[in-house]
Amino acid sequence: MINGKSANVVVLGGGFGGLEAAFYLRMKLGDRANISLVSDRDYFLFKPNTIYIPFGLDPDKLKVDLKRPTHRRNITLIKDRVREIDPDAKKVGMEGRTLTYDHLIVATGSDMRPEEIPGLRENAQTIWTPREMLRLRLAFYDLLEKAREGEHRRVLFLVAPNNKCAGPLYELVFMLDTWLRRKKVRANVDLTWSTYEQSYIQAFGPRLHDVVTGEFERRVIAGHTGFAAERVEPGAVHYQNGEILPYDLLVTFSPYVAEVAYPTLPGDERGFVETNLASRQVVGHPDIYAVGDAGNFPVKQAFLAFLQADAAAEHLSARILGTEPETAFEPTSMCVMEQFDKATFAQVPLRLTGVPEKPIEVDPEALEAYKVGSYAAWRLGKKALGYYLPFRFALGNPFHAGVPWKGMEAGLKVMSGLMAK
Numbered sequence: 048m049i050n051g052k053s054a055n056v057v058v059l060g061g062g063f064g065g066l067e068a069a070f071y072l073r074m075k076l077g078d079r080a081n082i083s084l085v086s087d088r089d090y091f092l093f094k095p096n097t098i099y100i101p102f103g104l105d106p107d108k109l110k111v112d113l114k115r116p117t118h119r120r121n122i123t124l125i126k127d128r129v130r131e132i133d134p135d136a137k138k139v140g141m142e143g144r145t146l147t148y149d150h151l152i153v154a155t156g157s158d159m160r161p162e163e164i165p166g167l168r169e170n171a172q173t174i175w176t177p178r179e180m181l182r183l184r185l186a187f188y189d190l191l192e193k194a195r196e197g198e199h200r201r202v203l204f205l206v207a208p209n210n211k212c213a214g215p216l217y218e219l220v221f222m223l224d225t226w227l228r229r230k231k232v233r234a235n236v237d238l239t240w241s242t243y244e245q246s247y248i249q250a251f252g253p254r255l256h257d258v259v260t261g262e263f264e265r266r267v268i269a270g271h272t273g274f275a276a277e278r279v280e281p282g283a284v285h286y287q288n289g290e291i292l293p294y295d296l297l298v299t300f301s302p303y304v305a306e307v308a309y310p311t312l313p314g315d316e317r318g319f320v321e322t323n324l325a326s327r328q329v330v331g332h333p334d335i336y337a338v339g340d341a342g343n344f345p346v347k348q349a350f351l352a353f354l355q356a357d358a359a360a361e362h363l364s365a366r367i368l369g370t371e372p373e374t375a376f377e378p379t380s381m382c383v384m385e386q387f388d389k390a391t392f393a394q395v396p397l398r399l400t401g402v403p404e405k406p407i408e409v410d411p412e413a414l415e416a417y418k419v420g421s422y423a424a425w426r427l428g429k430k431a432l433g434y435y436l437p438f439r440f441a442l443g444n445p446f447h448a449g450v451p452w453k454g455m456e457a458g459l460k461v462m463s464g465l466m467a468k
């Protein structure tokens with residue numbers, strides 16, 4: 048309560064970070080806050096499973112309508128596009144209206160900027176939106192047809208500099224390999240991998256690198272690290288190290304930028320909002336929090352968005368209730384990497400280094416929590432998440448909080464004890 052009135056909390060963005068924060072706040076605060084959620088679309092998109100679209104999944108299966116859960120939790124849903132924040136007047140400017148707030152949570156996510164590499168947008172299949180994944184489906188089916196006709200094709204995968212979440216592209220190369228083998232045409236397709244990073248999935252440390260190296264050998268995929276793309280022309284990518292790699296089909300994960308730039312808030316050169324690590328408060332603006340991809344944490348992941356949203360919502364609830372926060376953001380990433388014939392689980396405790404060239408590393412003081420394992424059974428874990436998470440949001444519940452998550456966490460602990468080390 049502020050001066051005996053309910054606090055007025057506005058959440059920007061209806062993705063992982065925004066929904067988790069809004070539902071967590073309602074769970075903690077009951078009717079002690081008026082909560083508004085602003086989103087430019089009226090559904091939540093379960094982005095991690097868009098990797099299945101190129102292989103046939105209907106994108107509509109990944110959407111959760113926002114009207115029911117927000118109504119159920121007495122959260123005012125405003126469908127509009129955020130334009131700007133005036134932190135002095137405590138106002139958010141949208142296309143259609145202006146809103147005032149006591150507390151603000153920014154969770155408008157990130158976007159892609161393939162234009163940073165000349166020729167990339169024109170020549171590559173990009174991965175980001177369901178529409179792009181549908182376009183990739185056509186390219187994969189075209190590849191399959193040509194390979195079946197006996198033509199030899201070269202597919203080149205490219206992680207572009209300033210990409211901040213390369214995992215999904217690794218999933219796609221492994222899935223494509225398994226898919227082509229099952230279609231019995233793999234012999235007609237060369238698969239090549241190139242990344243600007245010095246090791247595979249660099250932020251996740253040596254164990255993930257070793258798993259990927261082993262998979263590339265087993266699957267006969269030529270891998271190149273330290274290959275930063277400079278320019279792309281039809282049929283060939285030129286790298287900063289002078290190397291040139293040819294392709295018939297180029298699939299890329301582009302450089303990241305913030306989806307919405309907020310010039311009135313402190314941010315880095317890509318528009319990501321500068322935050323206090325633990326509480327997610329925006330530097331110099333204690334009433335504004337930034338969670339998920341929109342903030343300046345160097346790795347962009349849904350699981351990290353949850354942890355950040357919970358930390359921000361917990362911090363804000365405690366302020367409103369006059370208590371102490373029970374949790375803060377501790378960056379331990381968790382992910383399951385699909386490969387169709389198996390999946391790789393990784394739990395990675397992370398630490399900021401302060402070094403711009405390598406801003407993040409595996410926390411050397413928490414190595415007992417660093418776990419990696421590859422088994423077919425991990426595919427069930429990925430499937431379970433794909434059902435459970437949208438189900439939680441459809442009911443207006445936070446995913447990563449409360450008793451059900453405790454149960455899920457216990458299950459994961461058992462699984463990772465048996466199938467990861």
Ligand SMILES: Cc1cc2nc3c(=O)[nH]c(=O)nc-3n(C[C@H](O)[C@H](O)[C@H](O)COP(=O)(O)OP(=O)(O)OC[C@H]3O[C@@H](n4cnc5c(N)ncnc54)[C@H](O)[C@@H]3O)c2cc1C
Binds near residue numbers: 062094156174307349
């Ligand atoms: C193909 C792919 C696979 C992935 N796989 C994984 C995975 O396996 N595991 C994992 O942890 N992460 C994965 N990620 C990353 C993950 O999806 C993102 O890190 C996550 O979506 C970030 O959550 P967010 O809430 O910050 O942003 P988002 O989920 O992108 O949500 C942002 C929200 O803000 C809204 N919005 C944007 N602009 C405006 C505006 N101007 N006004 C109003 N609303 C706006 C959007 O509509 C959206 O609802 C994957 C990403 C991709 C692309």
